[in-house]
Amino acid sequence: MKNSEVLQKDVKSNTIEVTSRRDFFRKTAIYSASALSAASILSPVSVKADEAAIINEVPWGTKLGDPVDKNLYGIPSPYEHSNIRRTHDLFSSGDAYASVSMCPIHESEGIITPNGLFFTRDHGGTAHVDPNEWRLMIHGKVKKEIVLTLEDLKKYPSESRIYFIECPANGSPEWRGPQFNSLQFMKGLMSAAQWTGVMLKTILDDLGLEKDAIWMLAEGSDNASNPRSIPVEKALDDVMVVWGQNGEALRPEQGYPVRLIVPGWEGNLNTKWLRRLEFSDKPWHSKEETSKYTMLQKSGKAIRYFWVNEVNSVITSPCPEKPWTNLKKGEMVEIEGLAWSGHGTIKGVDISFDGGDNWVEAKLKGLVLPKSWTRFSYVIKWDGKPLLLASRSYDDFGNIQPTIDQETSAVGVESVYHRNAIVTWEITSKGECNNVQIRKHKKA
Amino acid sequence: MKNSEVLQKDVKSNTIEVTSRRDFFRKTAIYSASALSAASILSPVSVKADEAAIINEVPWGTKLGDPVDKNLYGIPSPYEHSNIRRTHDLFSSGDAYASVSMCPIHESEGIITPNGLFFTRDHGGTAHVDPNEWRLMIHGKVKKEIVLTLEDLKKYPSESRIYFIECPANGSPEWRGPQFNSLQFMKGLMSAAQWTGVMLKTILDDLGLEKDAIWMLAEGSDNASNPRSIPVEKALDDVMVVWGQNGEALRPEQGYPVRLIVPGWEGNLNTKWLRRLEFSDKPWHSKEETSKYTMLQKSGKAIRYFWVNEVNSVITSPCPEKPWTNLKKGEMVEIEGLAWSGHGTIKGVDISFDGGDNWVEAKLKGLVLPKSWTRFSYVIKWDGKPLLLASRSYDDFGNIQPTIDQETSAVGVESVYHRNAIVTWEITSKGECNNVQIRKHKKA
Known part of the structure; x- marks a missing residue:
């Protein structure tokens, strides 16, 4: 480093004056582009600025909170009691x-x-x-x-x-x-x-x-x-x-x-x-x-040393626990999910609205790292009609998620392991979300 | 995606046989290179394979552990009781x-x-x-x-x-x-x-x-x-x-x-x-x-709207809580630390062993993201002599950490905020680590 005399000139030598929207903050490109188009997301949700809940006093606004030494190793809010692991x-x-x-x-x-x-x-x-x-x-x-x-x-x-x-x-x-x-x-x-x-x-x-x-x-x-x-x-x-x-x-x-x-x-x-x-x-x-x-096959023989978790994906929102029952017709909504591959890096994710007959490409968002979860996103305006929502991912090794029929024809149904067939959610006209299985897609 | 017929061919169609060290796993370059040279790190620590502690029975190896439903939201091990936030x-x-x-x-x-x-x-x-x-x-x-x-x-x-x-x-x-x-x-x-x-x-x-x-x-x-x-x-x-x-x-x-x-x-x-x-x-x-x-200056005037956390770094190992008192002379040891800049991305970190007179370049390791902590590393063989260990970081805006004298001459010492001058640890011949302040470096 030659410029050891440089001393945060842009900050410490004088007070910054902000008088216009000059874009002097350098943009960083490390995160993928947002899935959002210019469309108005919340347009149908128009709320008046004088709504009581923002005007009224709330108990946490009028009295002291907990002292700092109550919480030297923190825990979640008591309101988050249902966000826990579950067993079966x-x-x-x-x-x-x-x-x-x-x-x-x-x-x-x-x-x-x-x-x-x-x-x-x-x-x-x-x-x-x-x-x-x-x-x-x-x-x-x-x-x-x-x-x-x-x-x-x-x-x-x-x-x-x-x-x-x-x-x-x-x-x-x-x-x-x-x-x-x-x-x-x-x-x-x-x-x-x-x-x-x-x-x-x-x-x-x-x-x-x-x-x-x-x-x-x-x-x-x-x-x-x-x-x-x-x-x-x-x-x-x-x-x-x-x-x-x-x-x-x-x-x-x-x-x-x-x-x-x-x-x-x-x-x-x-x-x-x-x-x-x-x-x-x-x-x-x-x-x-x-x-x-091990992975028992139709032949009666088992695959041993079957190590790699294959390319996979699932839509996490909506899902049976996060349905669209409160979504108003015509509102924009983000379809979001997780993709992952034990082989390497997720290269893309497709989304289907009709149970796998037709596909569109979702956007990957955030960090895309090898053998790591990758988030995908697709924003739509839901018209209130039933959907069969599915995702399929592919990785940098040329692997792509199979249909159920493709997977079972390859490995049978005798095993319990390595399920990576396409998952389909049924969205009803009421916005409910159900786990259904579409075995074979028309155009697959 | 055209190749929807491709079905994890390398895994599901046949059992993998491993008979040689063919390097068939694709390397991923997203993480920075390890700081490790080929040198033998642990050479002086030669331990016999029959050490009692690995042979003897241990209580957790001979009885059942906790059932899963005891722990639906987990907490740290009771042995980690000192890894907590502290107040002062x-x-x-x-x-x-x-x-x-x-x-x-x-x-x-x-x-x-x-x-x-x-x-x-x-x-x-x-x-x-x-x-x-x-x-x-x-x-x-x-x-x-x-x-x-x-x-x-x-x-x-x-x-x-x-x-x-x-x-x-x-x-x-x-x-x-x-x-x-x-x-x-x-x-x-x-x-x-x-x-x-x-x-x-x-x-x-x-x-x-x-x-x-x-x-x-x-x-x-x-x-x-x-x-x-x-x-x-x-x-x-x-x-x-x-x-x-x-x-x-x-x-x-x-x-x-x-x-x-x-x-x-x-x-x-x-x-x-x-x-x-x-x-x-x-x-x-x-x-x-x-x-x-606000940032009071020598002139009696204060800098307002002083927002950005400037380029900064500190060596986290060793540190006063993690001294080298158990390090044997001649053993390899990793000097590690954190660098960060509110302006953008860390481009590099230098390390000094003599209180800032001479510098060598450390390696950045792991993910290097904007406005995020960045880890740096330097591996040395410590000869048991006293050191004055310091780090200085620089970012993609051309900012570099100042010496104490450079910082105080720019903003005085009346404020309490935005300290980002170089931190120096004194390593004694016993491996103790102390916080000392080197105000001005010979070659700065």
């Missing part, structure tokens, strides 16, 4: 320990899930690990075997990256026809966060891998341990050993103090309460990858 | 209502602050607003005056963007010499989040501004109301009216249900519990912009 017996036969909780994705905003709402799937309940007793062993076909404390691990240079995690059972009841009239129960086995930790490649470059180290075993320190085999090329690509989630330590139910992040791949590979990484020339064929997390 | 009388004369709480930025990770740790500054305590009673009035020099409910507001197309907020008093005690041997108390009046809401421009395009509407008043619905004048060109540039923070509703202490976001500008302009936006051809000269939030 269908996924766990009523076993509250080997169970799941779904993220309220109908209430989610942007591409980050707050830590208190991140979905959970445990095989033996939430472990409470003492970080002082926690150790990570890395052994097998490595040149230097090692046992790390948390302090050792944090000596490595850290990275922070935004990735989604999705359970392969997300949407699984849909294989048997529409089960839930609820977005949260249908697609809430996923969430997204900023993860902070060390790239596994950094550690492995440090320790040195044997030449025939082709497979890695990841194992948790909880009672279920959930051992899984992961190819070393994935480990060396973008796998992370993380201790931070959205700017603070992992929560207990997310694997505190340390978990694995395997971007874009099945949630169960993202080992929580991590204790051991072993390297070998063969996979381990653990229970979790032979009796579970 | 120096900022509020002991008044817990007109007070502040500092974000534990020494524990922060990446570019997001979790909602429970986002710093607070209230003029009359935390208001608890009923979202059903909340209204926003937009009036004055607009063609259509309006009173919006929360439901009305959410009908506008939404955007999600990541921005920091910084109180102009961040670092203010430093004007009188080093006050705190603590990063949290020194620089914790800032945080960063993903904000979701509507661009104010979208609403104003809808309502129509009068030609001479040059100023906007923003006012809160709490007892303090904190009225502030904001130029309309900023309102039309990137100001947002937001209801979401990091993927959920705003917390009460952040202005639930709706606040203003004025990216890069003084925190007090980001009006919480927003109730009113008025448009005029003149500013309002409110108490908060005449008796407070």
Whole structure:
């Protein structure tokens, strides 16, 4: 830097005078364009400026609020009591320990899930690990075997990256026809966060891998341990050993103090309460990858080591929890949703109003990151007629979401995993929103 | 999309066989390169693989954890009890209502602050607003005056963007010499989040501004109301009216249900519990912009309407709370920190080991977004000798952080606001880290 004498000249040397709308603020192009056209969005909602509610005194305007020391770690407003994770017996036969909780994705905003709402799937309940007793062993076909404390691990240079995690059972009841009239129960086995930790490649470059180290075993320190085999090329690509989630330590139910992040791949590979990484020339064929997390096909054979969460999308507004029943005819409304692909980056999303016969291209909005949630948007003026609303996404690997018929003809209906067929919402003339299944599109 | 027949061919049509380290996973370049060189980071920390702690049974490995329904809105691990906001009388004369709480930025990770740790500054305590009673009035020099409910507001197309907020008093005690041997108390009046809401421009395009509407008043619905004048060109540039923070509703202490976001500008302009936006051809000269939030100069005159948080940076590791006292001589260690500028995007950060006489360029890591926290990193092998560690950042507007002498010669020392001079940590031979002030650099 040469210009060390430059001292915020535009601010500190004199008072700014604002006398016109000169556009002296530089525009930033990092965020995608808004989906909004110049059309008047709220035109039909004309409200008088003298409405009582803005004139009347309100209790929070006339007395002191809470002192600051009441709230050194904050919690949500008591009015937000329904924005919580929910659980359902269908996924766990009523076993509250080997169970799941779904993220309220109908209430989610942007591409980050707050830590208190991140979905959970445990095989033996939430472990409470003492970080002082926690150790990570890395052994097998490595040149230097090692046992790390948390302090050792944090000596490595850290990275922070935004990735989604999705359970392969997300949407699984849909294989048997529409089960839930609820977005949260249908697609809430996923969430997204900023993860902070060390790239596994950094550690492995440090320790040195044997030449025939082709497979890695990841194992948790909880009672279920959930051992899984992961190819070393994935480990060396973008796998992370993380201790931070959205700017603070992992929560207990997310694997505190340390978990694995395997971007874009099945949630169960993202080992929580991590204790051991072993390297070998063969996979381990653990229970979790032979009796579970395989994909049974019509032939009777199962696909094993089926890792990638495929390209997917769902409309989050409207949805059964957010219908258009209060929308007036002729009002503008934003159709919004989430798209994601474990292969890479979302390149586009199409929207259909007639159950998949015709499609228009939605706009992507906000940050578009690899193996991350991507928001799409389409603004319409609803005329009050029934619709069959659907979305289909495509990624930078040329993958596109299949119709239900395309998906079942490829993999059958015997499995419960990796559902990524197009989701369709029926909008009735009253604005209700229902989960329906359109199996085959006329023009598909 | 033409290729609707393409159906995840690489996954669903056959089982993947992994027999070599073929690099078939596409690399993504969206994140900056890691700061790590090929050097062995942990070489001096050689631990035997048979260490007791990894062999012995641990209680969380031998019994069931918590059932899922114990935790439908999660909280941090009890071991993280010290990662909380902290308050200090120096900022509020002991008044817990007109007070502040500092974000534990020494524990922060990446570019997001979790909602429970986002710093607070209230003029009359935390208001608890009923979202059903909340209204926003937009009036004055607009063609259509309006009173919006929360439901009305959410009908506008939404955007999600990541921005920091910084109180102009961040670092203010430093004007009188080093006050705190603590990063949290020194620089914790800032945080960063993903904000979701509507661009104010979208609403104003809808309502129509009068030609001479040059100023906007923003006012809160709490007892303090904190009225502030904001130029309309900023309102039309990137100001947002937001209801979401990091993927959920705003917390009460952040202005639930709706606040203003004025990216890069003084925190007090980001009006919480927003109730009113008025448009005029003149500013309002409110108490908060005449008796407070002005910048007194040597001349006795004060700078008013001093909005932008200038280019700034601080090393977060090491820091007084995270010293190198456990670092062994010759071990590699990452120097890491935060840089930010209310003008735009961080272009680079330099690091000095000798109190500012010589500088080297650090690497930026992770996402680099405008008016957002940016992480920088530099990996060194510490030889155990004392250091004077400093960072200085520069932005895409050509601004660069000043030395203390440069800053005080420009604006004097009578004010308490907008401190952005270079911060220096003294590292002793024992690895302790102290806040010291280097006023003038030899080569500056």
